[in-house]
Amino acid sequence: MYEGVVQDLIDELGQLPGVGPKSAQRIAFHLLAADPVDVRRLITALTEVKEKVRFCRTCGNVAEEDQCRICRDTRRDLSVICVVEESKDVVAIEKTREFRGRYHVLGGAISPIEGIGPDDLRVKELMTRLADGSITELILATDPNLEGEATATYLARLVKPMGLRVTRLASGLPVGGDLEYADEVTLGRAFEGRRLLDV
Amino acid sequence: MRLTHLSLRDFRSYVEVELPLDAGVTALVGPNGQGKTNLVEAVGYLATLGSHRVAQDAPLVRLGSERAVVRANVVRDDRALLVEIEITPGKANRARVNRAPVPRAREVIGILRTVLFAPEDLALVKGDPTERRRFLDDLLVLRTPRLAGVRADYDRVLRQRNALLKSAGAGIRAGKGDLRTLEVWDSHLATTGAELLAARLDLVEVIRPLVDKAYDAVADSGGPVALDYKCSLGEDVPLVPDRDVLSAALLSEISNLRRNELERGISLVGPHRDDLLLKLGPLPAKGYASHGESWSFALALRLAAYDLLRSDTDEGGEPVLILDDVFAELDVGRRERLAGMVARAEQVLVTAAVAADVPEELAGARVDVMAGEVRRVR
Ligand SMILES: Nc1ncnc2c1ncn2[C@@H]1O[C@H](COP(=O)(O)OP(=O)(O)OP(=O)(O)O)[C@@H](O)[C@H]1O
Ligand SMILES: [Mg+2]
Ligand SMILES: [Zn+2]
Numbered sequence: 015m016y017e018g019v020v021q022d023l024i025d026e027l028g029q030l031p032g033v034g035p036k037s038a039q040r041i042a043f044h045l046l047a048a049d050p051v052d053v054r055r056l057i058t059a060l061t062e063v064k065e066k067v068r069f070c071r072t073c074g075n076v077a078e079e080d081q082c083r084i085c086r087d088t089r090r091d092l093s094v095i096c097v098v099e100e101s102k103d104v105v106a107i108e109k110t111r112e113f114r115g116r117y118h119v120l121g122g123a124i125s126p127i128e129g130i131g132p133d134d135l136r137v138k139e140l141m142t143r144l145a146d147g148s149i150t151e152l153i154l155a156t157d158p159n160l161e162g163e164a165t166a167t168y169l170a171r172l173v174k175p176m177g178l179r180v181t182r183l184a185s186g187l188p189v190g191g192d193l194e195y196a197d198e199v200t201l202g203r204a205f206e207g208r209r210l211l212d213v
Numbered sequence: 214m215r216l217t218h219l220s221l222r223d224f225r226s227y228v229e230v231e232l233p234l235d236a237g238v239t240a241l242v243g244p245n246g247q248g249k250t251n252l253v254e255a256v257g258y259l260a261t262l263g264s265h266r267v268a269q270d271a272p273l274v275r276l277g278s279e280r281a282v283v284r285a286n287v288v289r290d291d292r293a294l295l296v297e298i299e300i301t302p303g304k305a306n307r308a309r310v311n312r313a314p315v316p317r318a319r320e321v322i323g324i325l326r327t328v329l330f331a332p333e334d335l336a337l338v339k340g341d342p343t344e345r346r347r348f349l350d351d352l353l354v355l356r357t358p359r360l361a362g363v364r365a366d367y368d369r370v371l372r373q374r375n376a377l378l379k380s381a382g383a384g385i386r387a388g389k390g391d392l393r394t395l396e397v398w399d400s401h402l403a404t405t406g407a408e409l410l411a412a413r414l415d416l417v418e419v420i421r422p423l424v425d426k427a428y429d430a431v432a433d434s435g436g437p438v439a440l441d442y443k444c445s446l447g448e449d450v451p452l453v454p455d456r457d458v459l460s461a462a463l464l465s466e467i468s469n470l471r472r473n474e475l476e477r478g479i480s481l482v483g484p485h486r487d488d489l490l491l492k493l494g495p496l497p498a499k500g501y502a503s504h505g506e507s508w509s510f511a512l513a514l515r516l517a518a519y520d521l522l523r524s525d526t527d528e529g530g531e532p533v534l535i536l537d538d539v540f541a542e543l544d545v546g547r548r549e550r551l552a553g554m555v556a557r558a559e560q561v562l563v564t565a566a567v568a569a570d571v572p573e574e575l576a577g578a579r580v581d582v583m584a585g586e587v588r589r590v591r
Binding site: 124125126127129131132160161163164167168171172205 | 359366369370372373374376377380393394396397398400401
């Protein structure tokens, strides 16, 4: 244990995702030794992110204004919505440049263990967006894990009466790797989820 | 396949040990507590990344050390491989194959294949259904690695669903229930559960004759043995290994049990509630079989697994058979019959506290184990 404020800093840093006690200590001592100007810049960034960044009133993505950049972009396809768990998923999909519609950020996935149900996610907001009938396709891009699957199933059932086209991203082999290096579980699942090649 | 060399560093009671091994039988002999089981446990760990004695890794590391290393030369299809695992409790294992690190330690599973019989296996016959389910599921995963994912998913679905049943049950009793998400977990339980169940049913069909054969070979009386898969779906549902049929049956039983499940806050149907009933003649083995009979039954289950894995092609040949303390509990007739059976295996490691317990037929190599040192005496 260190004295007062140093330990407070270590404890705070230790709360961050992916930062264990050892790393927290290393970061704390780095900050102690760092140039005050650099530290002040970090403080400003932290303060501003909390003050300025808001969530898009339409899709829930992080935004600096009332609506996010994507929702304001009139060139985007207004008939498709891609549902993701987090804002960082939006960034990942945007990088592909494959998708020209808009997003809906749920803010997580259904997980009873953590006490997260549909009411804790932005599901109502999604239903409101779908209500006027202008959306024709819903892409469910929640994480390819159990909670993501459950959330996708839940949403698919919920919107079924609306008669939209509902699709789910294929999960399987990570690209960029060789088939022979995929672990047997992933490879086995990819086999299970194989699709007909229509040529 | 076989091991040609085993070396341990800071594993269990061993500071450092080097043990060259031959094909055929090797008997590890020494008084109680000298480190015989520790040696075979290390071999089993290298094959499965798990111990047959403990669920956690901490006890595997020698008291006062930070990490243990298990290293072995394995010969598969005349190809020599050096497999190495570094065990650091609380951290991910690190593995190397032919001195090159592998990205995930999990990848070494299956390079060495073993079937290990140990005194703990008596629980297969006398213990809870959990033990028998684990026997089936471990064997499934060995043969079909993809099922490791199904098994993990099923466990997670159960935990999620039980958490929801608890909170939803409480909510309903308080007059404000929410069953919408429960139906989602119902369907996930039914699909993953059906997949696991179908695989188990298939497996039971395959090993049934093998267990019968193995018991007969060891015991020559008291049988025949029978294996019955007891399913939580009840007697009326035909147990065919068809995923769609099973999934539908699970869903319908789930809806029958809705009220009950909400009251108790747990999932009452699915492969986690099943059992493998073992019978000896007309009687259940559990609660009726004698000690030696139970022992022989447990042994027959392991020998059946050995037989099955041996017949799987393309897996580098026969697994290494490990028999820890098996002979002391068997009468002379059974000892000799077992010895006759295993003497033909490609490689067998047996342990015994008393040299005289090892039958004459198993006149292979002999290694004395004493106070954490090994000495080849024959
Ligand atoms: N992590 C550890 N560090 C140091 N010693 C350990 C550790 N784990 C186990 N031991 C010691 O190893 C010994 C047990 O070894 P082992 O189980 O291999 O005995 P054995 O030769 O098989 O005996 P038996 O004939 O009774 O089965 C015990 O004395 C135990 O205290
Ligand atoms: Mg022992
Ligand atoms: Zn937006």
